Amino acid sequence: MTTSVASLPTNVGKRWERWALAALLLATLIAYVWGLGAAGWANSFYSAAAQAGSVSWKAFLFGSSDAANSITVDKPPASLWLMALSIRIFGLTSWSILVPQALLGVASVALLWATVRRYFGAAAGLLAGLVLAVTPVAVLMFRFNNPDALLVFLMVAATWALLRGVEDGRMRWLVATGVLVGLGFLTKQLAVMLVVPPLALTYLLAGPPKLGKRIVHLLAAGGALVATAGSWLLLVELWPASSRPWIGGSQNNSIVELTLGYNGLGRIDGNERGSVGGGPAGGQFAEEFAEHGGGEMWGSSGFTRMFDPAQGGQIAWLLPAALLLLVVGIALRGRAARIDTQRASFVVWGGWLVVTGGVFSYMAGIFHSYYTVALAPAVAALVGSGAVVAWRSREKIWVRTALGIVVVATAVTAWILLGRTEDFVPWLRWAIAATAIVATVALLVPIALSRRIAVVGVVAALFVALAGPAAYAAETISRPRVGSLVSAGPTPSGGDMFGGRHRGQGQGDAGQLGGGIPEWLANAVEAMGGGPGGGLLKGSTPGPEVVELLERGAESYTWMAATIGANSAAGYQLATGFPVMPIGGFNGTDPSPTLQQFERDVTDGKVHYFIASGMERMRGSGSGGSALISDWVESNFASAQVDGVTVYDLTKPKAGS
Numbered sequence: 001m002t003t004s005v006a007s008l009p010t011n012v013g014k015r016w017e018r019w020a021l022a023a024l025l026l027a028t029l030i031a032y033v034w035g036l037g038a039a040g041w042a043n044s045f046y047s048a049a050a051q052a053g054s055v056s057w058k059a060f061l062f063g064s065s066d067a068a069n070s071i072t073v074d075k076p077p078a079s080l081w082l083m084a085l086s087i088r089i090f091g092l093t094s095w096s097i098l099v100p101q102a103l104l105g106v107a108s109v110a111l112l113w114a115t116v117r118r119y120f121g122a123a124a125g126l127l128a129g130l131v132l133a134v135t136p137v138a139v140l141m142f143r144f145n146n147p148d149a150l151l152v153f154l155m156v157a158a159t160w161a162l163l164r165g166v167e168d169g170r171m172r173w174l175v176a177t178g179v180l181v182g183l184g185f186l187t188k189q190l191a192v193m194l195v196v197p198p199l200a201l202t203y204l205l206a207g208p209p210k211l212g213k214r215i216v217h218l219l220a221a222g223g224a225l226v227a228t229a230g231s232w233l234l235l236v237e238l239w240p241a242s243s244r245p246w247i248g249g250s251q252n253n254s255i256v257e258l259t260l261g262y263n264g265l266g267r268i269d270g271n272e273r274g275s276v277g278g279g280p281a282g283g284q285f286a287e288e289f290a291e292h293g294g295g296e297m298w299g300s301s302g303f304t305r306m307f308d309p310a311q312g313g314q315i316a317w318l319l320p321a322a323l324l325l326l327v328v329g330i331a332l333r334g335r336a337a338r339i340d341t342q343r344a345s346f347v348v349w350g351g352w353l354v355v356t357g358g359v360f361s362y363m364a365g366i367f368h369s370y371y372t373v374a375l376a377p378a379v380a381a382l383v384g385s386g387a388v389v390a391w392r393s394r395e396k397i398w399v400r401t402a403l404g405i406v407v408v409a410t411a412v413t414a415w416i417l418l419g420r421t422e423d424f425v426p427w428l429r430w431a432i433a434a435t436a437i438v439a440t441v442a443l444l445v446p447i448a449l450s451r452r453i454a455v456v457g458v459v460a461a462l463f464v465a466l467a468g469p470a471a472y473a474a475e476t477i478s479r480p481r482v483g484s485l486v487s488a489g490p491t492p493s494g495g496d497m498f499g500g501r502h503r504g505q506g507q508g509d510a511g512q513l514g515g516g517i518p519e520w521l522a523n524a525v526e527a528m529g530g531g532p533g534g535g536l537l538k539g540s541t542p543g544p545e546v547v548e549l550l551e552r553g554a555e556s557y558t559w560m561a562a563t564i565g566a567n568s569a570a571g572y573q574l575a576t577g578f579p580v581m582p583i584g585g586f587n588g589t590d591p592s593p594t595l596q597q598f599e600r601d602v603t604d605g606k607v608h609y610f611i612a613s614g615m616e617r618m619r620g621s622g623s624g625g626s627a628l629i630s631d632w633v634e635s636n637f638a639s640a641q642v643d644g645v646t647v648y649d650l651t652k653p654k655a656g657s
Helices: 010-033 044-055 057-062 078-090 094-120 122-134 136-141 148-168 171-206 211-238 255-269 279-294 309-332 341-362 369-392 397-419 428-444 451-478 497-501 519-529 544-551 566-576 595-603 615-621 625-636
Strands: 559-564 580-583 607-611 637-642 645-653
Touching: 010 094, 010 122, 044 057, 044 078, 044 566, 057 078, 078 094, 078 148, 078 171, 094 122, 094 136, 094 148, 094 341, 094 369, 122 136, 122 369, 122 451, 136 148, 136 309, 136 369, 136 451, 148 171, 148 341, 148 369, 171 211, 171 255, 171 341, 171 369, 211 255, 309 341, 309 369, 309 397, 309 451, 341 369, 369 397, 397 428, 397 451, 428 451, 544 559, 544 566, 544 607, 544 637, 544 645, 559 566, 559 625, 566 580, 580 625, 595 607, 595 625, 625 637, 625 645
Parallel strands: 559 580, 559 607
Antiparallel strands: 607 645, 637 645
């Protein structure tokens, strides 16, 4: 006979759950804020935009990179709104930027717990919350200021609302689902749309009303989505282009183009106009990169992509377990009524995992390992709910066998992933392997039905499941991540350059490519990390002398300075608080401003300095207007070396210019 929370006296069971939940959320909060300030500006690209939004409501509305509104970031502004408001309240610090992300992480764990618990009980909810809390890529992104923290929270919230609609059939829950997905769109555009098919399918299959009414409810949800996301899109499209910032990431100053191109279908087919690796602006770079041993720009696509060195340590630890438990859960609920909420839960979380994982595995465009955080809630929910449903039916030999297979698959996955970082806790995979044997035996032998053996099996299985990701999570907390490309855990062997080798310090290394690469490509790779002037993947780190120089009379100019690339501009802007024009946006390839526009701004006395960033070396990838501007400045204005960077005073032309 076994003891479960449900079999305890009501007051004891509630007290146990209350204390367990409090411990989970408190531990999650501590883990997510521990040493947070060491990350500095983290991703300075978004930090600078949040700073701009904290001093300019127009920059706040559009998500501009600078308070003078020259260009936006290449995402909608919802995640920036939270950071900008925090800065307005608490001032510009690393903590005011990063704490909102940590709080979103705690809220995501709490909401996932509440969602899973409602349909599967306390143990399932707590296990799901724990798995999400220690998933390495989740730990990474809830301590970082990319849009993904808010995106994950909104995706979980949309699933919670949808399941409430499945539960009682009220249209208000479907409308709420649409609003939450719409807010997700305003966070990271089409990335949130990957959960829409599972949400719609689940309600269509399991919603209580008749089919016609279910369709009407789904249309209402779609209308709420369009109204929420479309209101901001329409505002941007109708706003006169001459009085708003350029839409960063687009080549034609269009939010629709950004949505469907660079941030949309371009991610699927690889034709991302304006990126360093896709479309006409980046084609040469991608071709040269592959030709000289760099492989595919964003790693190899295919069925096993989530288990590759770049992604495996981020998310793959419990992927096999989640998929196997999905099958077990569906099988055990196979004869339930159409409106069964447990089966509906398996359908929505399983659909989320399969659709999102499938798209990530085969997309040909830009793909970074931290994108896999979008899989974390689905994996956690399936592990929590599937494990508990299977455990309650363990008297069936096939269920115990399935649980044994889950344990073995999880141990094998951990063995492989830990084997890629041989210097990182090398004893751990042996401990996991030994514990997996104990757990499997305890699950499979007939005496597994006894309470004592059951406890041994559960504890051993939990160690097998959580030891690896927890170790990676601890390493992630111990070392701050800075730059545009970050990943969790120790550095694996065999990671591709863009998906795994930039370990959050933003340092490029031409030596990672094959020998004999052309000089322009070596320079381009070096430019990605940048020096004091920053580069594609890391913000500038201005010294005291250049900060003092830039601040002199800065209030007399629209832009204190200009430089190529938003990351290069970000460091100077964050150090001084004055707007810096990021020529060409994030990649330096957006046609904003043109040479003629920049010449006019200089003539009108709107820009004081031009700072060489290292992004000039990216001109081989087709930087277009930014290269022309750099050449024009170099030809017409005198330069000086200050704190390791070249600064041009645009108020002092060269003699004869």
